[in-house]
Amino acid sequence: MAHDPKPRAAMATLAVDGRQHRIVDLPAALGADLERLPHILRIMLENVLRNAGDDAPRASAAVLKWLGTGRSEEEIPFLPGRVMMHDTTCGPALVDIAGMRDALAEAGHDPARLNPVLPVDVSTDHSLGVDVFGSPDALRRNMEREYGRNAERYRFMKWATRALTGFRVHPPGTGIMHTLNLERLASVVTTAERDGVSWAVPDTLIGTDSHTPMINAIGVLGWGVGGLEAESVFFGMPVMIRVPEIVGVRLTGRLKQGVLATDLALTVTERLRRIDLADRFVEFYGEGVSTLSAGDRAVIANMTPEFGANSGFFPIDDQTLRYLSETGRSAEHIRLVEQYARRQGLWFDPKAAPRFTDTIEIDLDEVEVSLAGPRRPQDRIPAGTTVEALAPMLAGRSEGASGERPGNGAVAIAAITSCTNTSDPRLLVAAGLVARKARAAGLTPPAWVKTSLAPGSPTAERYLRRAGLLDDLEAIGFGIVGYGCTTCIGNSGPLPAVIEQAMTERGIVPVAVLSGNRNFPGRVHPQLEAGFLASPPLVVAFALAGDVNRNILTDPIGLSSSGGEIGLADLWPTGDEIDAALAQAIDSADYGPSYDEAEASETWRALDAPATDLFPWDPGSTYIRRPPFAGFGKGTLLGTYAAHPLLVLGDDITTDHISPAGQVPQVGEAAEYLVERGENRRDLNVFASRRGNWEAMVRGLFTNRSVRNLLDPQIAPGFTIHVGSGEQMPLFLAAERYAAEGAPVVVVAGERYGMGSSRDWAAKGVALLGTRAVLASGFERIHRSNLIGMGILPLRLPVERHPGTLHLRPGDQILIEADAAAISPRCPVPVTVRRAAGTRETFIAIAAIETGLEVEILRSGGIIPLILQRVVNAESTSRETPAPDFTGSGESTRREASPNIRR
Numbered sequence: 001m002a003h004d005p006k007p008r009a010a011m012a013t014l015a016v017d018g019r020q021h022r023i024v025d026l027p028a029a030l031g032a033d034l035e036r037l038p039h040i041l042r043i044m045l046e047n048v049l050r051n052a053g054d055d056a057p058r059a060s061a062a063v064l065k066w067l068g069t070g071r072s073e074e075e076i077p078f079l080p081g082r083v084m085m086h087d088t089t090c091g092p093a094l095v096d097i098a099g100m101r102d103a104l105a106e107a108g109h110d111p112a113r114l115n116p117v118l119p120v121d122v123s124t125d126h127s128l129g130v131d132v133f134g135s136p137d138a139l140r141r142n143m144e145r146e147y148g149r150n151a152e153r154y155r156f157m158k159w160a161t162r163a164l165t166g167f168r169v170h171p172p173g174t175g176i177m178h179t180l181n182l183e184r185l186a187s188v189v190t191t192a193e194r195d196g197v198s199w200a201v202p203d204t205l206i207g208t209d210s211h212t213p214m215i216n217a218i219g220v221l222g223w224g225v226g227g228l229e230a231e232s233v234f235f236g237m238p239v240m241i242r243v244p245e246i247v248g249v250r251l252t253g254r255l256k257q258g259v260l261a262t263d264l265a266l267t268v269t270e271r272l273r274r275i276d277l278a279d280r281f282v283e284f285y286g287e288g289v290s291t292l293s294a295g296d297r298a299v300i301a302n303m304t305p306e307f308g309a310n311s312g313f314f315p316i317d318d319q320t321l322r323y324l325s326e327t328g329r330s331a332e333h334i335r336l337v338e339q340y341a342r343r344q345g346l347w348f349d350p351k352a353a354p355r356f357t358d359t360i361e362i363d364l365d366e367v368e369v370s371l372a373g374p375r376r377p378q379d380r381i382p383a384g385t386t387v388e389a390l391a392p393m394l395a396g397r398s399e400g401a402s403g404e405r406p407g408n409g410a411v412a413i414a415a416i417t418s419c420t421n422t423s424d425p426r427l428l429v430a431a432g433l434v435a436r437k438a439r440a441a442g443l444t445p446p447a448w449v450k451t452s453l454a455p456g457s458p459t460a461e462r463y464l465r466r467a468g469l470l471d472d473l474e475a476i477g478f479g480i481v482g483y484g485c486t487t488c489i490g491n492s493g494p495l496p497a498v499i500e501q502a503m504t505e506r507g508i509v510p511v512a513v514l515s516g517n518r519n520f521p522g523r524v525h526p527q528l529e530a531g532f533l534a535s536p537p538l539v540v541a542f543a544l545a546g547d548v549n550r551n552i553l554t555d556p557i558g559l560s561s562s563g564g565e566i567g568l569a570d571l572w573p574t575g576d577e578i579d580a581a582l583a584q585a586i587d588s589a590d591y592g593p594s595y596d597e598a599e600a601s602e603t604w605r606a607l608d609a610p611a612t613d614l615f616p617w618d619p620g621s622t623y624i625r626r627p628p629f630a631g632f633g634k635g636t637l638l639g640t641y642a643a644h645p646l647l648v649l650g651d652d653i654t655t656d657h658i659s660p661a662g663q664v665p666q667v668g669e670a671a672e673y674l675v676e677r678g679e680n681r682r683d684l685n686v687f688a689s690r691r692g693n694w695e696a697m698v699r700g701l702f703t704n705r706s707v708r709n710l711l712d713p714q715i716a717p718g719f720t721i722h723v724g725s726g727e728q729m730p731l732f733l734a735a736e737r738y739a740a741e742g743a744p745v746v747v748v749a750g751e752r753y754g755m756g757s758s759r760d761w762a763a764k765g766v767a768l769l770g771t772r773a774v775l776a777s778g779f780e781r782i783h784r785s786n787l788i789g790m791g792i793l794p795l796r797l798p799v800e801r802h803p804g805t806l807h808l809r810p811g812d813q814i815l816i817e818a819d820a821a822a823i824s825p826r827c828p829v830p831v832t833v834r835r836a837a838g839t840r841e842t843f844i845a846i847a848a849i850e851t852g853l854e855v856e857i858l859r860s861g862g863i864i865p866l867i868l869q870r871v872v873n874a875e876s877t878s879r880e881t882p883a884p885d886f887t888g889s890g891e892s893t894r895r896e897a898s899p900n901i902r903r
Helices: 027-037 037-052 054-070 087-106 139-164 176-186 213-217 227-234 261-272 287-292 294-302 318-326 331-343 388-392 423-443 458-464 467-477 496-505 535-545 574-583 587-600 602-606 669-676 692-697 731-740 763-770 781-789 852-860 861-876
Strands: 011-016 019-024 074-077 080-084 120-123 167-170 189-194 197-202 204-207 219-223 239-242 246-252 280-285 358-363 371-372 380-382 410-418 451-452 513-514 530-532 640-650 719-721 728-730 745-749 770-778 793-795 813-818 829-835 840-847
Touching: 019 037, 019 331, 027 037, 027 213, 037 054, 037 074, 037 197, 037 219, 037 280, 037 451, 054 074, 074 167, 080 087, 080 176, 080 227, 087 120, 087 139, 087 227, 087 861, 120 176, 139 167, 139 602, 139 669, 176 204, 176 213, 189 410, 204 213, 213 219, 213 294, 213 318, 227 781, 227 861, 239 852, 246 287, 246 602, 261 294, 261 423, 280 692, 287 669, 294 318, 294 423, 318 331, 331 781, 380 388, 380 602, 388 530, 410 535, 423 458, 423 467, 423 574, 458 467, 458 574, 458 587, 513 535, 640 731, 640 770, 669 692, 669 861, 692 763, 719 731, 728 731, 745 813, 763 770, 763 781, 770 813, 781 793, 781 852, 793 813, 852 861
Parallel strands: 019 197, 080 120, 080 204, 120 167, 204 219, 246 280, 246 358, 410 451, 410 513, 513 530, 640 745, 745 770, 770 793
Antiparallel strands: 011 019, 074 239, 189 197, 371 380, 371 530, 640 813, 719 728, 793 840, 813 829, 829 840
């Protein structure tokens, strides 16, 4: 086997159930240093030793050198075993791939050479809306609406399953991407045959959703990337990263009675957001870890993007094995996981304290029942303090909810939603028990509350029904509306008419309460500025209360059928009650059949799709259009130039602000574009479903009503001032005019620019506006990567040059000196502000570039031109190579001649 990364002693054989497996021998390779490494770096080192070929000695030495300081500037290549996507991130990626195949064919090359080199799984979870709720047939009707709206996109996805190798789509109804991964796809340890040899290796992946780290809960190393970075991995590029800084979070103690995993996750998010976790990984350790179930850990790990890190990793232990057993994995496979983890030093020791870059400690005994809100997930509050938290948004408003009349603080949406909290059966069972007690007392939510239950998995229906809890949930309005992201991603459907009327006529400020992971203004619903994140049983409690204008822990929630006051203490289940209901509910035999039935969808099977190498574009489509950037490109955007600031933004601009995912409003540039092409103004679908149509998406950029363009306080969201004419106009029209004038543009922003999701459209849209650089006080990791993927240079502003103090105005220009030959990771870049009044000020920004590969991407004009050029180069040098070699390590990355087991 070519290019052994270490001497033969670094390879070994592991025998499990009489079968021999080749392994990279981590204990032999590291000796006593193995116990000092965080588990994350142990897995990364195994990957490097197995995959990096001639570069393995340098890369592995870089990992070991990290032990000295807990920091490193060295880069290592990471080759994940698989990729996961969902329908609204795979759609743009597939549009890119279809466009790239066309570009190859038009240039005289074989388009079929552009093919994934590793398995890709796609869930169909981001399009389902809550159009119908509180009805026994809500699930069926919502699914019908989903197929009716999105059939064209789904046919496109089916085309990909025929045109691309190893590309698998899980149809609507199979649940949320991360729950599907946790319950069905993840193996923790996997095996694969190469040259007649069975290899045992860690299960690793990347996913085009920021909540991919949920899988860290069971010891699988995976993290979220942008769709553009995923495309590069599809076609053989490694993920090039600096040896990461690892922050250790030491857990001590045990959660108190009545405190749930959600409360801990919100506490972790609050604590970790206080430190800079950009491009850093988090690993949990300490004896408190052992007290948490895999379900508890999944809730915490899912919130990784909310606390700003790459991972929220829990190593393999008995809880991992228990979870694998409970979800129907075979006894043989569980033995493989345990024996491999113990043999390789990947088994968790609660008393161990590896070397970390930094550490913090969280005492589980101190965690309290909590919410987060009303605007950010890191703003944790004690559950009884919603009145105080909402007060700043209600200045000058006094009308609260009462009787049949919703007022300020009325709960407009109460949603048990999101993989974050519905993947842990304990939380759903707890919600069901609250519903049971409320039903017995005769409590129901007020008419203005829109209730819904959208579990992450179809298995939830089985175990809730077996425990008798589904009937109780349905009785108080929480029937299953579908298996998808729904309200958490903004697909909450219309607000109750009584709420809309009260907002229009009396200007009330209602709220959402949801068991999701994000509550940015406008995220849950475009008309809702306030939202509280809560555990599923607390969602039920607030739905019953009908408002947040009370201390939910101590004040009455409602009146029983006999007229007595009912409080949360009367409804809240004990730990023993939850355990008893779980024992009745859970059956490991549920998991396989529930997914099999969903996968066998007749509606999905009946969708027709073309079976061609090139996708046949429909010029009349409003969903799928060939994008202008999916080609060989026009060269780098780097250089020295003077640009107009198209947008100047403040702090906490999320990807929802940049490129919305929720309902396309009936009024606006995007609506007019779609209506002109025959769409129904009353049902324009969600922006997330339109990501295959760049013309629709560019018209939705920055239209969130909370976006403020600081160039002028009078500028409406989605607009700017064109300097030459002085006109206020939509961003895309101003961009077209600047492009015609040959005038570059840039975007300026504050801290945490690009918070939120992995959606690459937030970068693609900015690129379509002609943006050559984004200057920000700070970037969120995935969005920074996506900007580079589109060839846009991210520049980090010095502390004293925040957009709020720069006072940029129309007519000011920004001179950037970013010569392509001189650019390098974290290099200084001179920036000069030329005021319209004639003054100048110069400062130094820092290129937010982390790796040499990112430099190459920028010099190539983006990931897509780089991929295409390498495909052409590979075709010209070897007609027999099944996929281009992107790492420079020769046959070590070729799937048929290498120890690279990428599964």
